[in-house]
Amino acid sequence: MPAEVSDPIIHVRDVTVQFGKTRVLDGLDLDVRRGEILGFVGPSGAGKSVLTRTIIGLVPKLSGHIEVFGVDLDAADRAARRAVERRWGVLFQQGALFSSLTVRQNIQFPVREYLKLSQRLLDEIMVAKLVMVGLRPDVADRFPSELSGGMIKRVALARALALDPELVFLDEPTSGLDPIGAGDFDELVRTLQRTLGLTVFMVTHDLDSLYTACDRIAVLGDGKIIAAGSMADMQASEHPWLRQYFHGKRARAVMG
Numbered sequence: 286m287p288a289e290v291s292d293p294i295i296h297v298r299d300v301t302v303q304f305g306k307t308r309v310l311d312g313l314d315l316d317v318r319r320g321e322i323l324g325f326v327g328p329s330g331a332g333k334s335v336l337t338r339t340i341i342g343l344v345p346k347l348s349g350h351i352e353v354f355g356v357d358l359d360a361a362d363r364a365a366r367r368a369v370e371r372r373w374g375v376l377f378q379q380g381a382l383f384s385s386l387t388v389r390q391n392i393q394f395p396v397r398e399y400l401k402l403s404q405r406l407l408d409e410i411m412v413a414k415l416v417m418v419g420l421r422p423d424v425a426d427r428f429p430s431e432l433s434g435g436m437i438k439r440v441a442l443a444r445a446l447a448l449d450p451e452l453v454f455l456d457e458p459t460s461g462l463d464p465i466g467a468g469d470f471d472e473l474v475r476t477l478q479r480t481l482g483l484t485v486f487m488v489t490h491d492l493d494s495l496y497t498a499c500d501r502i503a504v505l506g507d508g509k510i511i512a513a514g515s516m517a518d519m520q521a522s523e524h525p526w527l528r529q530y531f532h533g534k535r536a537r538a539v540m541g
């Protein structure tokens with residue numbers, strides 16, 4: 286069991302998720318602390334996206350208990366669920382913008398789902414979010430196919446921030462970006478976390494991101510959290526996967 290954290294934003298206990306006979310998460314425990322950027326790593330196919338989707342209620346669990354903002358979403362009624370959902374934003378893997386909608390429509394999509402606002406106000410929110418992620422308002426009427434990979438990630442982040450969330454889930458936000466683009470994106474996430482007081486749950490394979498952006502790292506393996514702590518804790522671990530990951534060739538290039 287992880288050390289108890291006072292006032293965790295996300296509290297996961299003994300969670301098991303299974304698809305058919307395949308058990309992906311197996312009695313997993315995890316706490317995410319208020320205001321931190323938690324980097325979530327582990328081998329490909331280990332279940333990082335599955336855990337993310339389980340926390341936000343898109344994947345049913347076989348057993349276990351999850352609270353977000355102190356609310357058990359399984360026990361909550363529809364109104365209470367929606368109230369919690371409004372407090373988080375999600376950037377899914379590959380950016381996942383709606384390809385048939387413009388940047389404006391993509392960013393306004395979650396706002397329309399939860400709030401009834403005039404088009405003028407929706408446009409003001411959209412422009413504010415674009416500026417927040419470092420994009421010019423004149424991209425508003427472009428379609429995703431007319432954007433670079435880095436711009437798509439930024440628009441997806443703007444959409445995740447559209448409802449002024451306290452918590453954001455980022456699933457491999459820098460995948461597919463070149464190292465400079467990825468570095469810029471990490472810096473943006475760090476700046477937003479500091480200025481907006483966000484809590485960030487970030488699935489990543491990117492050692493640079495773990496090193497520069499994350500306050501804490503949790504590692505998934507065999508359906509459980511096999512390590513959680515600082516980068517120094519990860520580097521000191523004797524676990525074979527951690528040794529390979531945090532001391533491999535790529536790690537030496539990043540961390541010197």
Ligand SMILES: Nc1ncnc2c1ncn2[C@@H]1O[C@H](COP(=O)(O)OP(=O)(O)OP(=O)(O)O)[C@@H](O)[C@H]1O
Nearest residue numbers: 304309327328329330331332333334335336488490
């Ligand atoms: N809806 C589903 N139905 C059946 N199996 C699924 C489903 N979703 C995920 N899985 C399986 O669960 C396992 C974990 O997948 P997941 O995408 O969470 O891995 P991951 O750790 O995020 O991997 P990667 O780092 O490659 O993105 C995989 O074997 C995947 O095939």
